[in-house]
Amino acid sequence: MKKRNYSLWCGALVILSLLLNGCYSKKELVYLQNSEFNNEYPTTIKNRRPEYRIQINDVLQIDVRNPDPTTTALFSKNNGQLVNGNVNPAYLYLAGYSVDDRGFINIPIVGTVKVDGLTVNEAETLVQTEIDKYLNNASVEVKLVSFKISVLGEVKSPGYYLIYNGQANILEALAMAGDITQFGSRDDIKLIRQTSDGSEVIMLDLRDSELMNSKYFFLLPNDVLYVEPNKEQLKRSNLEPLTIVFSALTTLALFVNAYVNIRNNTP
Known part of the structure; x- marks a missing residue:
């Protein structure tokens, strides 16, 4: 016996x-830990938002407005389906202005305009200058509509997501993907970023509140987040x-x- x-x-x-x-311990699971956080006064952390510059294969939406809608229609593609972000990603390519392999977009009447390497605001100013040569009292608005990020690994809904508000941070990206599963590592998040020199890879720790002060806290178009499995x-x-x-x-x-x-x- x-x-x-x-x-x-x-x-x-x-x-x-x-x-x-x-x-699991609380220390392993809680995001953005900082002993200075309290319920009496807020803790300010200065963000370093990266400045995105337009690259080849980006897609821009250009909206030209003028008192004469007939004349305006000559400069604008039909963007009527871009309502509240409810749009098929394929339509963005068809209705937007794609940056070609030389860094140019081709605007009706105006012709080719080089936007590669410019910020969206700089591109808007440049397009406004070109439109003013042909149209009086016109208002030009330029938006980047190819802001896409991918979230992979130990998240509930891996995949790619389109961003419509011009910027997104890591926490927002994880929220879109349903957050990290219990099997995902919070201190080993791999960020893959495309640059003019190639792919840039950095490991991030979501538990450290200093991440909010990093230039990698805010995402750029075509960023890829990969959540590695944890040790457990x-x-x-x-x-x-x-x-x-x-x-x-x-x-x-x-x-x-x-x-x-x-x-x-x-x-």
Whole structure:
């Protein structure tokens, strides 16, 4: 009987160890931790918002307005479907102005305008100057409509998301993706950013409030966020085959002990 009780205790210890491996502390899960945060006064953290410059293959929406709608229509593509952001991504390409591989957009009447390397505001000023040559009292508005980010890894809804408000930070991106799962690492978030020199990769820690002071807190078009699995998830994955082995051995031990007890009790 003692041997069988010993086997049962072994099985219980295996289950207990698995449960303990699945435990999380508050320090591992809470975002933007800072001992200075309190409920008496706000803590100000100065953000460093990156300045995005238009790149090849970006898509711009250009809205030209004038008292004469007939004349205005000559300069504007039909953007009527761009309402409250409810638009098929393919339509953005068809209705917008794509930056070609030389960095130009082609505006009706005006012709080609080089916008590669400009900010959206600078591009708006340039297009306004060009439109003023052909149209009096016109108002020009330029927006980047190809602001797309991708969120992958241990999140509830991985995929790509279009941003319609001109800027987004990491927390907003994770919110769109349904937040990080319990198996995702909060201190190993990989940000992949496209630059003129290639791909830039940096690891971010969501638990550190200093992240809000980083130039990487705000996302840029075509950024990719990858949430790596946490250590507990890796341990769980490695323990699964061991659990099967331990369960089999425990079951075998119970059968052996039962057989031995029967043999010992047989006259």
